[in-house]
Amino acid sequence: MRVSLYRDTGVVLRVQKLGEADRIITLLTRQHGKVRAVAKGVRRTTSRFGARLEPFGHVDVQFYTGRTLDIVTQVETLDAFGVGLVGDYQRYTAACAVLETADRLTAEEGEPVLRLYLLVAGALRALADGERDPSLVLDAFLLRAMAFAGWAPAVVECARCGDPGPHRAFSVQAGGSVCVRCRPAGSASPAADTLTLLGALLHGDWAIAEAVESGARRETSGLVAALLQWHLERQLRSLPLVERRARPTAAAVEETS
Amino acid sequence: MYEGPVQDLIDELGRLPGVGPKSAQRIAFHLLAAEPADIARLQDALQRVKEGVVFCEVCGNVSEETQCRICRDARRDSTVVCVVEEPKDVVAVERTREFKGRYHVLGGALDPLSGVGPDQLRIRQLLARLGAADGGAEISEIIIATDPNTEGEATATYLVRMLRDFPGLTVTRLASGLPMGGDLEFADELTLGRALSGRRAM
Ligand SMILES: [Zn+2]
Ligand SMILES: [Zn+2]
Numbered sequence: 022m023r024v025s026l027y028r029d030t031g032v033v034l035r036v037q038k039l040g041e042a043d044r045i046i047t048l049l050t051r052q053h054g055k056v057r058a059v060a061k062g063v064r065r066t067t068s069r070f071g072a073r074l075e076p077f078g079h080v081d082v083q084f085y086t087g088r089t090l091d092i093v094t095q096v097e098t099l100d101a102f103g104v105g106l107v108g109d110y111q112r113y114t115a116a117c118a119v120l121e122t123a124d125r126l127t128a129e130e131g132e133p134v135l136r137l138y139l140l141v142a143g144a145l146r147a148l149a150d151g152e153r154d155p156s157l158v159l160d161a162f163l164l165r166a167m168a169f170a171g172w173a174p175a176v177v178e179c180a181r182c183g184d185p186g187p188h189r190a191f192s193v194q195a196g197g198s199v200c201v202r203c204r205p206a207g208s209a210s211p212a213a214d215t216l217t218l219l220g221a222l223l224h225g226d227w228a229i230a231e232a233v234e235s236g237a238r239r240e241t242s243g244l245v246a247a248l249l250q251w252h253l254e255r256q257l258r259s260l261p262l263v264e265r266r267a268r269p270t271a272a273a274v275e276e277t278s
Numbered sequence: 279m280y281e282g283p284v285q286d287l288i289d290e291l292g293r294l295p296g297v298g299p300k301s302a303q304r305i306a307f308h309l310l311a312a313e314p315a316d317i318a319r320l321q322d323a324l325q326r327v328k329e330g331v332v333f334c335e336v337c338g339n340v341s342e343e344t345q346c347r348i349c350r351d352a353r354r355d356s357t358v359v360c361v362v363e364e365p366k367d368v369v370a371v372e373r374t375r376e377f378k379g380r381y382h383v384l385g386g387a388l389d390p391l392s393g394v395g396p397d398q399l400r401i402r403q404l405l406a407r408l409g410a411a412d413g414g415a416e417i418s419e420i421i422i423a424t425d426p427n428t429e430g431e432a433t434a435t436y437l438v439r440m441l442r443d444f445p446g447l448t449v450t451r452l453a454s455g456l457p458m459g460g461d462l463e464f465a466d467e468l469t470l471g472r473a474l475s476g477r478r479a480m
Contacts, residue, residue: 101467259390
C-alpha cells in the first residue's frame with residue numbers, strides 16, 4: 022500500500038488533456054516505475070507548474086494518492102531538458118523516440134524500473150547537451166533499453182547455436198548474428214563495421230562508436246529500428262519521424278514535391 | 279449510467295475536447311430540457327459546419343468560400359504572413375486588432391509522439407506561397423506564432439530552419455515574456471529560458 026502522500030523524481034513521458042484545464046501526466050519515476058497522475062489547472066497561463074510538466078521535463082514531484090489516479094501537488098525542475106531539445110529539430114525528434122520507447126517498454130504502472138529511468142534521463146541529457154551525434158545517442162538508448170527487456174541482439178556469437186563468431190549474417194527474427202548453418206532465409210549481411218557499432222553502442226563504448234563512419238551508422242539505425250519493431254510488434258509513431266543525418270532544406274523539399 | 283439515448287448523448291459529448299464526464303452529463307440534461315426550436319437550431323448549425331465550411335485554399339483557415347475573408351480582403355498587407363497552428367489562433371490574433379497582414383494555418387504542431395511530422399502539416403503550402411507571388415506582392419516577413427509549449431517551440435525551430443534560406447525574407451517569432459505581476463524566482467524554466475533568449479537591448 023502506498024502512503025497517501027509520496028515524493029519521487031521522474032521524467033515526463035507524455036501529457037494528455039483532461040477536462041478544461043487539467044492534464045494527465047505520465048512519468049517514469051525512479052522508485053515507483055511508471056506513474057499516471059492528474060495535474061490540476063496546469064493549462065491555465067497562471068499555473069506555476071504547467072511548463073514544468075511538459076514532455077522531457079526531469080522533475081521532483083510530490084503526489085497525493087487519489088481514488089483512481091494520483092494527483093500532482095508540487096513540482097520542482099531538476100533538468101529542463103526540453104529547453105535545449107526544442108531548439109534543434111533533429112534532437113527533438115530523437116528525444117521523442119526515447120520517450121515513446123520508454124512508455125511502450127513499461128506496461129505495468131508502479132513496477133519499479135530504476136535502470137530504465139536512469140537510461141532515459143541519461144539519453145535526454147546527452148541529446149540536450151548536443152555534443153554527441155543524436156542518431157548514435159538514440160540507437161544506443163534503444164539497444165540498451167531492449168537489453169533490459171531481455172532482447173539484446175547477438176553481435177558476435179550465433180544467436181541460435183552460440184557458435185563463436187563473428188558471423189556475416191544477421192537476422193532480426195533470430196535475434197542477431199547467425200552462423201552459416203543457422204541463418205534463416207532472408208537474413209541481412211551487414212558490414213563488419215555495423216556489427217562493431219552495434220556492440221559498441223550496447224556496451225556504451227563511445228570511442229569505438231564515434232570512429233565508425235556514416236554508412237555503417239545508417240545501416241545500424243536500420244537494424245536497431247527493425248529489432249525494436251520486431252519485439253514491440255507495433256511500429257513506434259515517432260521513430261519514422263526521427264530526423265537522421267540528412268537535414269532537409271527548403272530547396273530539397275521543393276524538389277521532392 | 280443512464281438509459282439508452284441519454285447515455286449515448288453523454289458518451290458523444292464526452293468525446294469532445296475539454297468536456298469531462300461531469301460536464302457531458304450537465305450538457306446532456308440541459309439539452310433534454312431545452313425547447314425543440316433551440317435543439318433544431320443546434321442541429322442545423324452542426325449540419326452546416328460539416329457541409330458548408332471548407333478550408334481556405336490559400337491560408338488553410340476555415341472559410342465559407344474557396345478563399346477566406348482575410349485572404350480576399352485587398353486592404354490587408356500581403357507582404358506579412360502570420361503562421362499559426364489552428365484557426366482558433368487566427369481569431370485570437372485578430373482580436374488584438376494589432377495585425378493587418380495575412381495568415382497561414384498549419385493545422386497543428388510537429389508532434390512525433392502523436393505521429394505528426396512535417397508532411398502532416400501545411401508546411402509545403404507555406405513554402406509554395408513564398409515561392410509564388412502572393413496577390414501581386416512578395417512576402418517579406420513571416421511571423422511565427424505557434425503555441426509557447428514544447429510542440430509549438432519545436433515547430434518554430436523547424437520552420438526557422440526551412441525559411442532561413444529564402445532571400446530577403448525576415449522571420450520573426452512572437453516574443454514570450456514573463457507574466458506580469460509575478461516574481462522571477464517563481465517563473466518556470468521554459469518561460470525563463472524563452473525570456474532570456476528573446477531579451478532585447480534597452
Ligand atoms: Zn549457429
Ligand atoms: Zn485564407
